[in-house]
Amino acid sequence: MTPREIVQELLDLEEDNVEFNFDGVFLIGLDDEDADVRLESIRGLWEHEAPDLVPVLSRLMKEDEDARVRAEASHALVRERDRP
Numbered sequence: 001m002t003p004r005e006i007v008q009e010l011l012d013l014e015e016d017n018v019e020f021n022f023d024g025v026f027l028i029g030l031d032d033e034d035a036d037v038r039l040e041s042i043r044g045l046w047e048h049e050a051p052d053l054v055p056v057l058s059r060l061m062k063e064d065e066d067a068r069v070r071a072e073a074s075h076a077l078v079r080e081r082d083r084p
Helices: 005-015 022-028 034-046 054-064 067-082
Strands: none
Touching: 005 022, 005 034, 022 034, 034 054, 034 067, 054 067
8 A cells, every 4th residue: 555545544444433543644644755645644633632733734834845735734723723
């Protein structure tokens, strides 16, 4: 399986069972060379609440070469900001 396929499979598993947590894999995926892996990894971290994610998302929003990744990082930062 490719990293892209692995991330997608984990997203599907996590969606079907909220008790699964693959944040460690998704955090690694944020630095993958494949933009689709970075994009899906951001999506996979939608419930990750650790403050260490904010600087990573900020970097992706500002510096990532892929516009989709920049946009998804921006959306994720808004979610982080709006958390109670």
